[in-house]
Amino acid sequence: MRISEKKKKKRWAPESRPGKTACFVLVNLAVMFLSAFLLKQPSILKTELAQVQGPVNFDTIVVGDSHGETAVNPDILDGKLGTVSYNCSRRIMPVKDIYYLMREVCYHNKPKTILYEIDPFYWTTPGISLGNDTSIFFAGSDMKNKTDYFMNEMLEQPFANVIADYRFAPRNVVQIPGTAYVKLQPAYRHHEEASIPMIMKALYMGENYEYKGRGFRYGITYSPGLNRSFRPSQFSEKKVAKSNKVYFHKMAEFCRKKGIRLVCFYSALPPYRLQHENSNAAGHFFAKLCKKENVEYYNMNYLKPDLLPRTDYDYVDLDGHMLGELADRQTAVLADILKSDDPESMFVDSYDEVLKALPKFQGLPGWDPEPWETESSTENVSAETESES
Amino acid sequence: MNIASFIFMLFLMAGLLIYYMIPSHFQWECLLVLSMIFLWAADWRNLLSIFSVALISYAAGLYIEKSPEKKAKRAAVAAVILLILILAVSKYLPEAMGWSLSRMNKVLQARWRLLKLIQPFGLSYYLLMAISYVLDIYWKRDQADPNFFHLALFISYFPILTQGPISRYSQLRGEFFKKEGHGDMWGNLKAGIPLILWGFFKKMVIADRIGVFTRRGCSGHQYGLAVVITLLFYGIDLYCDFSGGIDVVRGISECFGISLIRNFRQPYFSRDLGEFWRRWHISLGAFMKDYVFFPLALWKPFKKLKKLLKKRMSSRMAGKVVAALMNVIVFLIVGIWHGTGSQYAGWGLYNGIIIAFSVLMEESYKKWKTSLHIDDQSKGWQNFRLVRTFLIVTIGWVFDCKNSASEAIAMFFRMFLMHKTDLSVIFPELTEAAFYLPILLIACLILLYVDIQHERGISFRAQYEGKPYWTQVLIWTLLFQACLLFGRTVGAGGFMYANF
Numbered sequence: 082m083r084i085s086e087k088k089k090k091k092r093w094a095p096e097s098r099p100g101k102t103a104c105f106v107l108v109n110l111a112v113m114f115l116s117a118f119l120l121k122q123p124s125i126l127k128t129e130l131a132q133v134q135g136p137v138n139f140d141t142i143v144v145g146d147s148h149g150e151t152a153v154n155p156d157i158l159d160g161k162l163g164t165v166s167y168n169c170s171r172r173i174m175p176v177k178d179i180y181y182l183m184r185e186v187c188y189h190n191k192p193k194t195i196l197y198e199i200d201p202f203y204w205t206t207p208g209i210s211l212g213n214d215t216s217i218f219f220a221g222s223d224m225k226n227k228t229d230y231f232m233n234e235m236l237e238q239p240f241a242n243v244i245a246d247y248r249f250a251p252r253n254v255v256q257i258p259g260t261a262y263v264k265l266q267p268a269y270r271h272h273e274e275a276s277i278p279m280i281m282k283a284l285y286m287g288e289n290y291e292y293k294g295r296g297f298r299y300g301i302t303y304s305p306g307l308n309r310s311f312r313p314s315q316f317s318e319k320k321v322a323k324s325n326k327v328y329f330h331k332m333a334e335f336c337r338k339k340g341i342r343l344v345c346f347y348s349a350l351p352p353y354r355l356q357h358e359n360s361n362a363a364g365h366f367f368a369k370l371c372k373k374e375n376v377e378y379y380n381m382n383y384l385k386p387d388l389l390p391r392t393d394y395d396y397v398d399l400d401g402h403m404l405g406e407l408a409d410r411q412t413a414v415l416a417d418i419l420k421s422d423d424p425e426s427m428f429v430d431s432y433d434e435v436l437k438a439l440p441k442f443q444g445l446p447g448w449d450p451e452p453w454e455t456e457s458s459t460e461n462v463s464a465e466t467e468s469e470s
Numbered sequence: 471m472n473i474a475s476f477i478f479m480l481f482l483m484a485g486l487l488i489y490y491m492i493p494s495h496f497q498w499e500c501l502l503v504l505s506m507i508f509l510w511a512a513d514w515r516n517l518l519s520i521f522s523v524a525l526i527s528y529a530a531g532l533y534i535e536k537s538p539e540k541k542a543k544r545a546a547v548a549a550v551i552l553l554i555l556i557l558a559v560s561k562y563l564p565e566a567m568g569w570s571l572s573r574m575n576k577v578l579q580a581r582w583r584l585l586k587l588i589q590p591f592g593l594s595y596y597l598l599m600a601i602s603y604v605l606d607i608y609w610k611r612d613q614a615d616p617n618f619f620h621l622a623l624f625i626s627y628f629p630i631l632t633q634g635p636i637s638r639y640s641q642l643r644g645e646f647f648k649k650e651g652h653g654d655m656w657g658n659l660k661a662g663i664p665l666i667l668w669g670f671f672k673k674m675v676i677a678d679r680i681g682v683f684t685r686r687g688c689s690g691h692q693y694g695l696a697v698v699i700t701l702l703f704y705g706i707d708l709y710c711d712f713s714g715g716i717d718v719v720r721g722i723s724e725c726f727g728i729s730l731i732r733n734f735r736q737p738y739f740s741r742d743l744g745e746f747w748r749r750w751h752i753s754l755g756a757f758m759k760d761y762v763f764f765p766l767a768l769w770k771p772f773k774k775l776k777k778l779l780k781k782r783m784s785s786r787m788a789g790k791v792v793a794a795l796m797n798v799i800v801f802l803i804v805g806i807w808h809g810t811g812s813q814y815a816g817w818g819l820y821n822g823i824i825i826a827f828s829v830l831m832e833e834s835y836k837k838w839k840t841s842l843h844i845d846d847q848s849k850g851w852q853n854f855r856l857v858r859t860f861l862i863v864t865i866g867w868v869f870d871c872k873n874s875a876s877e878a879i880a881m882f883f884r885m886f887l888m889h890k891t892d893l894s895v896i897f898p899e900l901t902e903a904a905f906y907l908p909i910l911l912i913a914c915l916i917l918l919y920v921d922i923q924h925e926r927g928i929s930f931r932a933q934y935e936g937k938p939y940w941t942q943v944l945i946w947t948l949l950f951q952a953c954l955l956f957g958r959t960v961g962a963g964g965f966m967y968a969n970f
Binding site for chain 1: 472474475476477478479480656659660674898901902905938939940943946947950951953954955956957958
């Protein structure tokens with residue numbers, strides 16, 4: 082009798098229905114908290130937001146995705162233009178999020194110029210929600226911006242993405258020790274910039290990049306290993322999500338109202354990508370879009386060859402993340418464009434000229450494109466405007 | 471509003487809170503208001519469409535009931551034609567115009583886009599429900615409802631609008647307007663939430679994950695084993711996506727104390743193709759049987775055809791030829807119901823022709839089995855039939871994978887070029903495959919276990935309700951957390967059948 086009574090006591094369970102439900106919810110919240118702690122990558126954006134929310138007024142802001150993060154060096158920009166700039170570009174940032182980030186940054190700063198590095202990939206890939214960082218909502222301080230972000234972004238997301246900002250993927254699992262370590266560091270908890278190199282190390286970016294401050298990720302080594310999963314892809318205007326155009330319009334409107342000079346640019350891609358993809362179609366689409374929105378647009382792929390000579394070895398990977406040396410040179414050219422009275426004179430007229438000037442692809446060590454078929458081009462710019470070689 | 475979105479979850483929670491706070495005799499009105507909000511959130515123009523359909527069905531129902539046979543028949547035919555016209559104009563015309571106007575001028579294209587924009591949400595489902603209502607009254611299977619708002623709720627009930635099941639008014643009337651109310655909240659939630667979780671498990675853990683591989687396989691030109699894997703994966707993807715979605719819908723409805731019919735009955739345990747389609751999308755199959763197949767059988771031209779055939783062959787064979795022909799027509803209609811693309815028609819013909827062939831060959835099969843001493847009831851023979859059906863169905867998915875019938879046929883033939891197999895297209899990264907394939911395998915085994923239990927007649931609820939409280943917590947925590955851990959995939963979120 083006593084043994085069975087003891088057993089019964091051990092198997093305690095809530096008796097009322099609300100109690101049972103509450104226990105279930107609590108258990109799940111605990112598991113979610115633990116999963117988020119271990120699997121959610123530490124956020125660089127959160128730390129960067131804390132920097133731009135500080136007392137320094139940044140008058141030039143760079144926004145965009147990983148290409149922007151590795152392509153614009155604020156030091157070079159400031160040296161050439163006499164500005165105080167911050168590179169807020171972050172990897173895997175949907176267009177929508179860039180708009181809200183821009184608003185959050187402008188809430189604390191009075192920028193004169195915003196440079197938007199456009200990566201067509203994020204305009205054409207549906208459901209970019211894998212890495213989207215809800216820090217804009219949680220670490221932002223502009224209540225109106227937070228409310229709009231919640232209403233327009235988070236509500237539309239699948240519920241799993243909103244309530245659990247993590248996922249069980251090979252990369253996240255491998256990163257668990259580093260993630261946990263960084264999250265326990267006081268520098269990370271206090272959003273100090275010193276935590277960013279730690280985060281980069283935890284996310285295995287430390288081998289190829291060095292954090293140079295003010296959001297700039299400086300590429301240090303060419304890494305053939307990163308090209309294993311790289312495939313040339315073709316841009317198609319049809320694939321561009323309508324919401325991206327809507328949010329781009331909002332960006333342009335926002336800058337117009339605030340009297341901010343919005344400058345869009347398309348970073349120079351590795352020659353291999355230009356030779357194997359229809360980057361001209363992407364460039365043409367963004368030129369049209371920017372013209373429609375009355376926004377300055379510069380396609381760095383069309384720069385005269387002597388202004389930005391480069392090979393595929395000037396990049397960390399074929400995707401187009403620049404090595405720091407090339408990023409510095411591109412930033413210098415970008416600064417020249419920004420202060421030039423005749424920036425058009427720095428560009429060639431046609432894609433044929435771009436391709437003619439590029440070094441022929443000789444292959445890259447550790448990477449063999451032969452067995453892969455490229456996707457068929459679904460859309461090219463009409464022959465009247467430009468031609469594909 | 472996607473039923474997997476965060477906003478829908480908030481909407482559902484708020485709706486349930488209000489639903490159980492108000493007196494039970496106001497609950498159906500609450501459901502109507504919730505359905506209107508749901509439709510309005512998608513696009514306010516949906517309300518116009520749904521009220522038009524409800525009004526047509528309502529007026530036709532009352533008129534048919536009060537009118538003599540001839541007038542009733544005319545009214546029923548007119549109402550059905552009108553409803554089909556709405557479907558054709560809203561669903562098929564924009565698709566067809568998009569196809570033919572693709573090379574025309576921009577103004578026309580812009581108008582086509584406008585037409586596409588006003589394509590009402592859930593139209594394919596609620597129009598069939600409206601047709602069933604009108605015809606049931608005409609055939610005196612059901613009575614017309616004098617309350618317009620009752621019918622408006624039947625047509626617009628929001629869980630059904632997302633992807634079915636296509637229900638009959640006779641089924642739902644009793645559920646919506648229960649005199650004794652809709653039971654207690656906790657009991658309904660206990661029945662509904664596990665079903666929602668199970669549905670999301672199928673959708674998020676299996677369908678969305680396997681969908682990453684399927685999309686790669688369906689795009690471009692795959693050969694040999696890559697096609698085989700793509701088709702196998704596609705079958706699992708579609709089953710988990712659609713049946714998972716239906717489980718979520720049924721679970722949501724259960725939370726409101728309203729039981730919807732099952733739309734799936736373990737289709738992959740079918741012994742022949744006909745049985746498969748009686749177990750897959752049951753509500754559409756039942757609709758086609760009752761409102762297309764049987765009326766066709768009684769249609770004069772088919773009766774005449776049967777008479778004509780009887781002169782040339784036995785009465786039994788003539789009946790079979792007509793039945794075979796009707797099967798082809800019904801499956802063609804089912805195919806077209808999904809869309810205007812040639813792949814849908816191809817899919818319908820593929821299934822219709824195989825079923826028609828099996829109807830015609832029934833006697834010969836029996837003779838062959840006798841001469842080969844095959845025991846119809848033996849396990850081996852039953853398993854052979856199971857595998858055969860699985861293969862026929864799996865090959866048929868080729869039409870779903872591609873954007874046209876010709877592309878699908880080309881993909882089918884590429885399946886035999888084994889020497890050209892390139893699996894790196896489906897599995898470009900070894901680590902990704904090595905990580906996710908075992909997880910998918912475990913999830914599929916759980917699904918198989920549950921389906922086997924269902925096949926044995928053990929209900930989903932009975933499987934977990936008898937377990938101790940903490941075991942139940944463990945089961946549902948694992949399922950819920952699996953959805954959160956594996957539910958984030960590129961391009962995932964939408965349900966395939968929400969597009970039809």
